[in-house]
Amino acid sequence: MxxxxxxxxxxxxxxxxxxxxxxxxxxxxxxxxxxxxxxxxxxQLPLWPEVTRGTPNSFLRGALFAAIQGKEREYFKGKMLATREGIKIRYTGMQLDQSDLDVWEQAAELARAHPLGNVCHFTIHGFLKALGRNTGNKDHEWLKDVLRRLTASCVEVTHDRYTYGGSLLEFVHDEEKKTYILSLNPKILSMYKAGWTAIDWDIRQKLRRKPLALWLHGYLSSDAENYDTKIETIHRLSGSKTKELWKFKQNLKNALTDIEAATDGQIKATIEGDIVSFERFCTSTQARHIAKKSRKKALPKTPK
Structure with a gap:
């Protein structure tokens, strides 16, 4: 885009x-x-509505930002993460979760309004308020930990013909002014060229502290069409730490109920056996995308 x-x-x-x-x-x-x-x-970050957060599809279609609780994090060294076909992610660093994705998305939101396109200036207090979180000392330390985690990580992402390798962000802290200057590596923005999604920020706020629901909402949002999906596939791609598939199925049912409530019924799902079927209303952009794909399929093939 x-x-x-x-x-x-x-x-x-x-x-x-x-x-x-x-x-x-x-x-x-x-x-x-x-x-x-x-x-x-x-x-050049894409333009997206202020009520959304533009996120590369490669961040949403695999286990880079996993559906886990913070206490479940592991340290990975060059680990190949589960992803959809067409995407490869090798990761070194402390495992990332959905709250880390919130911070990265907010950084991208601030950066796109900056003249340089990849830099943002903020105070910890203001950034936390933008995330809809509390602003006490504990929350200040939480955000600092997230920034360190995103800075210390090394991500190698390949999506179609685009590949990025490096940290997810860098920052400078001005102790005197109590401000941060945070920058996204310009080269990581090439991931947007491979495809991106405008994530509804209000819905993410409603689903906070529900990692599987957050991951699944982002995953579904990255596709214009509905696909029947195996529970085992969702379990693998989400990076869930739940070992027993029957227990994950119960967690998935709860997550789908949370998503239906948060979207006012715009996204619904049914589970039959080991298959999840999704039903949802497409956005106008997604509807155009589906129509375009349908027109391409309808065109007669050129004889060789």
Missing amino acids: SEPNRSLEKSLANLQRTIEERTAKEGKPTEAEKHAHKTADII
């Missing part, structure tokens, strides 16, 4: 003007600005 050339040229012009204005006021542009200017052709 890359921007048209005209939009890209406009963004580059705005970036150049921003650097020139800052240079006139402060002297030389910062190293981050110089680097961003050099790589501006790949630092």
